[in-house]
Amino acid sequence: MDFAPVSPVDIEARGVAKRFGETPIFSDVSFRLARGEAVALVGANGAGKSTLLRCLMGLIPVSGGSVHLLGQETNAIKARALRDVRSQVGLVSQKHNLVPRLSVLSNVVHGLLGTSPGLRHWSHVLAPEMSRRAALHALDRVGMAGFAQRRADRLSGGQSQRVAIARAIVAAPKVLFADEPCASLDPSAGADVMDLLFRLVRDQGVTVVFTSHNIDHALKYGNRVLGLAHGRLQLDATAASLVAQDLRGLYD
Numbered sequence: 045m046d047f048a049p050v051s052p053v054d055i056e057a058r059g060v061a062k063r064f065g066e067t068p069i070f071s072d073v074s075f076r077l078a079r080g081e082a083v084a085l086v087g088a089n090g091a092g093k094s095t096l097l098r099c100l101m102g103l104i105p106v107s108g109g110s111v112h113l114l115g116q117e118t119n120a121i122k123a124r125a126l127r128d129v130r131s132q133v134g135l136v137s138q139k140h141n142l143v144p145r146l147s148v149l150s151n152v153v154h155g156l157l158g159t160s161p162g163l164r165h166w167s168h169v170l171a172p173e174m175s176r177r178a179a180l181h182a183l184d185r186v187g188m189a190g191f192a193q194r195r196a197d198r199l200s201g202g203q204s205q206r207v208a209i210a211r212a213i214v215a216a217p218k219v220l221f222a223d224e225p226c227a228s229l230d231p232s233a234g235a236d237v238m239d240l241l242f243r244l245v246r247d248q249g250v251t252v253v254f255t256s257h258n259i260d261h262a263l264k265y266g267n268r269v270l271g272l273a274h275g276r277l278q279l280d281a282t283a284a285s286l287v288a289q290d291l292r293g294l295y296d
């Protein structure tokens with residue numbers, strides 16, 4: 045008998061709860077994300093979107109339940125195993141977090157820090173030739189190869205975010221997290237960055253989880269939408285089955 049191939053589950057949250065001190069942020073959050081899904085995480089300011097993203101990445105511990113990222117329970121594994129998992133994960137955050145005085149190329153080479161220990165990936169001058177080539181290729185894919193030698197603090201916001209995307213994809217991650225990747229950009233630059241990001245992830249079948257306050261973006265770029273409100277996962281639906289009005293309820 046033939047079985048259709050089943051995509052691996054890249055992220056699984058089982059009854060995840062998070063508190064900061066005595067303050068509960070969310071609880072009972074459960075979902076499974078298969079390889080190649082593009083998931084928008086939405087909700088009002090303070091609903092806990094960034095916190096959930098950080099829990100999923102294993103950057104902060106959960107207060108209850110468990111997170112499995114690429115098959116590993118992030119709260120239960122040793123630091124070294126967690127580093128291995130993280131080396132297969134990329135992050136694009138709201139602020140690009142480039143090192144201002146370093147070149148664009150060195151900043152992208154930093155995306156390979158997780159793949160080999162030591163200082164060789166601190167600067168493109170020390171980096172192995174293969175890494176420099178990978179970084180240039182990533183810059184080419186985001187249309188920034190011509191800026192490789194420019195200092196990062198001489199870029200516009202949109203250019204900086206493109207470089208941040210190059211840094212996030214240079215190590216060919218299986219999973220990409222993006223925390224409001226275009227929040228600091230004007231609508232046109234923001235749309236360019238989202239188009240670029242999702243073209244890249246679709247080309248490579250990467251699983252992506254992104255937070256957004258832009259309902260149109262959530263529906264356009266996500267094939268699935270998760271909504272946090274009042275400390276619970278209130279919505280888990282395919283983007284195709286939703287209209288903007290369904291999402292507005294999360295903001296009451």
Ligand SMILES: Nc1ncnc2c1ncn2[C@@H]1O[C@H](COP(=O)(O)OP(=O)(O)OP(=O)(O)O)[C@@H](O)[C@H]1O
Pocket residue numbers: 064069087088089090091092093094095096
């Ligand atoms: N390290 C922390 N210590 C204590 N409280 C925190 C910490 N990080 C976040 N919080 C609180 O957790 C709640 C959720 O914050 P979070 O940034 O996850 O929300 P969000 O949905 O991403 O919000 P926004 O849309 O405004 O970015 C907020 O009340 C915030 O103040």
